[in-house]
Amino acid sequence: MEALPVQFLTGHYWALFDGHGGPAAAILAANTLHSCLRRQLEAVVEGMVAAQPPMHLSGRCVCPSDPQFVEEKGIRAEDLVIGALESAFQECDEVIGRELEASGQVGGCTALVAVSLQGKLYVANAGDSRAILVRRDEIRPLSSEFTPETERQRIQHLAFVYPELLADEFTRLEFPRRLKGDDLGQKVLFRDHHMSGWSYKCVEKSDLKYPLIHGHGRQARLLGTLAVSRGLGDHQLRVLDTNIQLKPFLLSVPQVTVLDVDQLELQEEDVVVMATDGLWDVLSNEQVAWLVRSFLPGNREDPHRFSELAQMLIHSTQGKDDSPTGERQVSYDDVSVFVIPLNSQSQGGSGY
Known part of the structure; x- marks a missing residue:
């Protein structure tokens, strides 16, 4: 993400959009959500970067107007980022609704977003894509799937x-x-x-x-x-042969998980894997972690190792005889993957 004006707060942004009912909503979300998030972050950036009273008390982010009440509520800088993400998803959903109606198009999409900001990674999910943290001795889910059953x-x-x-x-x-x-x-x-x-x-x-x-x-x-029960779009979606709308039952608001990266003793192979449901349909968290741990240590000198790992994960869902898992599992869904290194010496992240 580009540096924000005024306070010059800098971060990184990754997003996966999995469309259904056509590609229109996913394309609009890919072109729109980051701009919505930028606007929402700009609205709260002053409270995020200030380091001295009255903006901060005891490490909590304090609004200048009512500092004692904000202090009592325990509002922190990360709560402003969470609110910005939630508002950005809602704003993007409204934009998609207007654009699709104006163009006579239909469709919706799930959205999985990761934002690295001020030493923390924020993972916002609306839909059935998934993000996990993979470390040498840990697998940590960073999102939950939202389906009709789970909700x-x-x-x-x-x-x-x-x-x-x-x-x-x-x-x-x-x-x-x-x-x-x-x-x-x-x-x-x-x-x-x-x-x-x-x-x-x-x-x-x-x-x-x-x-x-x-x-x-x-x-x-x-x-x-x-x-799915959360996502963006689907404003025109109706039950077949009826006038019953699905949109009232769908939430565009994501669940946001916060990973305090600065508190982790990071290793070079510590990564976050973000992928659409097509990957998780055939590979478990443990299988993905095994592939990550098997591939990265032996390819430390390869500058493209994270992109190659993303490709390998996709290859593992295609039922090939040489699948690294040794199993011929096939995903019939589209599969998109990001592999994001958390170590500061491995900046960036690669997707496929």
């Missing part, structure tokens, strides 16, 4: 508060299987928005409607249509 309770609660969103075509309740007419009056397991466990109920006619979330694992779909 079941949030989605069900929204349908509970606004039942009109389902247009009387769907049931918000979850059952272990799709119910049929023969199940009427039978006792079956179910769970609602307020439940993490399961209970029993007698099947009523309304329970036979198509479920709000149907399927399991990779086959789970929101309103029978979409496999």
Whole structure:
């Protein structure tokens, strides 16, 4: 990322956008999100870089207007970056909505963003891409996937508060299987928005409607249509042959994880791997870490080693006989990968 004006705060930015329903939303996000983030960071940069009171007390970032209240809330400089990322995603989503409507296009995309700033790495995720930290003796997840299953309770609660969103075509309740007419009056397991466990109920006619979330694992779909529950775009997306919109159930706000890089005793092979779901469909965190640890130590003199590692990770998903994992696993999805070295002597990061 370019140096910010006024305070000249400098950082680095990486982003992966995985499109669905066409490439339009992903292209717009790639061309827009970094500009939105820059604007949001510029709005708070004064509070991020000041090092003396009244801007900072006890290491916390303090607003000049009400320092005592900010102090009581424990607001820190990293909270301003998190807020900037959340606002940038929201702003970018609004831009995508306007642009797609104006051009008559449709589509959406997931977004996984990493920002290196002031000794910390911020990973913001909206969708089902994933980032992990790989070190010699550690594998640390830096994001969580957002799918209809992982956000079941949030989605069900929204349908509970606004039942009109389902247009009387769907049931918000979850059952272990799709119910049929023969199940009427039978006792079956179910769970609602307020439940993490399961209970029993007698099947009523309304329970036979198509479920709000149907399927399991990779086959789970929101309103029978979409496999993700967060992302950008999809403003025009509707359930097939209905006027039911999916957008109210989708969040553009990311979850942000903060990695305090300055507190790590970094080694040259310490990296962050960011990849779209196509990689993680066939490789586990442990398999990816094994490939990283197998490749990097023997290629320290290669200036392109991180880019080559990214290519190797993709190669490992293509079912080749010479796959480094020794397994013929095939991903039928698009795969994009960033390998980001954290050691200060290995600046940058490579993707493929």
